[in-house]
Amino acid sequence: MSSLRSRSGDDTTYPALSARRVARDLVPGAAAEQTVRPSARLRTGGRAGRIGWLLVAPALLFYAAFVLWPLLQGVQYSFYDWNGIGPSTWVGLANYVTVFTDPDLLGAIRNAFVLIAFFTVIPVTAGLVLATLIRSVRAGFFSSVSQTILFLPQIIPLAAAGIAWSWMYAQTGAVNQILGWIGLGRLARPWLGDYQTALPAVGLIGSWTLTGLCTVLLLTGIGKIDASLYEAVRLDGAGWWREFFTITVPGLRQELAVLVTITIIAALSSFDIIYTTTLGGPGRATLVPGISIYRIGFTQSEVGLASAFGIVLMILVLAVVLPIQRLSKVRDK
Template structure:
């Protein structure tokens, strides 16, 4: 039998499928360049100038970046953002792990579905609306103080968002409330993909709940946890909506975060150069926090 060799591809020519693929990619690529790459490049350029957004721009080199790291107010805003990491990341992910494990132990039914729906509801509420609603509940005559008074803890009541000591934790708890549902649902989905035979084998060996959790559940959720930590870190460092609608950075500077500072510098003080520099610094901080998380997640797959 004669075997016909495949036709030789002429050098330098690409298959038609690759050309069609690039044509399909062009709209999305153009949108990404126009709405992400180009504004980012312009932001980097503006960060080296002293410019009010209207008049003549003056080259100042790295002066704006020096101001970001030398100004106590701006450094404090960065510090507050890292404090919010505890509330936006550790609490939601930890609580989500516990809730997802407990819901998994329940039989699939109306209660399990209803609990998932109720927990996920805060995720669909706009952050601005969540900030406004919680600011009402945190007021001196709000629901939080009313509940404390009803259970005999009236001595703890205070205007939570107007107190220098409690304003930042109170705002952080709003973020925890918003993100806990997302963490629970995503982790519950991840648990459902873990082979049930692993749990059965662990029970046969006499493993308890804690042993199952740390040897089967937690390693099996490594990718889901990495995704949630990445999303929550970005939310904590770039938060704006909740702070703006609840405290606007007050009282004083106790809840000031980079997003609010950039908004004020750029739109209130009309210092586009400094606002751009702070934005670039914030982007670098986010990337610096996310890259180790992604590297650890990949290392765990090996």
């Protein structure tokens, strides 16, 4: 021990350093262990990485088989004139030219963008207001019941929701009966059979379906906002509106970006509700890309044109969604 002290005479000044020296001298293998440890850590990390890849390999295989491969096939088919059975003929970009010049297909795209107002603007706005109101009520029976009731439409299959609402929109359905009870019977009409009201009527079904999801997700987001921020603005004499726009809305930026993304995708790729209510009618008043692709591919047997329209729809969705995601990330930095 005296030799150890002589070699670490500055142990009072550098106690941690002297302790390491003592450990190194007393334990001969300590230095070797310290030199070996990084390589052992690398081996452990490599083994964990291989195990991780083995665990995700089945999911990657399924994703490649059922998403990537069909997508590549769709891109390939979009350059051919093919009925799905017989020989195909190379047509190059002719199918894409048809998509952007056919008035019916352009009208379907326009209708899909109109549905964004019903699938995105109304549910997100209503969900934001409802979540704020529910938060102002103390957690209890009313809060739990209201969340459950609002979320119920989300768990109902869209096909079933479309059938139920088509009955309610009928000439003798619940909607017209309620209008008659409140003295607005003159407004009664076959909502899904009128060229002017068919698309808004279908859009309101989407609003009803998505409002519960928006409310529950935004309510969860409000729960993570620091309560001291609300107390601070109240001490400054802020009212409900200032509290809402200065604390609640900025604190829900990520949740709002997610909801806007989900609902825009639902609007642009809508199919179930329209198929079970109007089939794109009357005429082409509610025709959307999903219904058009189905008709072109399975009814008219123009697989190449249907594939081209599907690729165009995918690009439109990405062109709308990716800037929203990028903007939300930039504002968080």
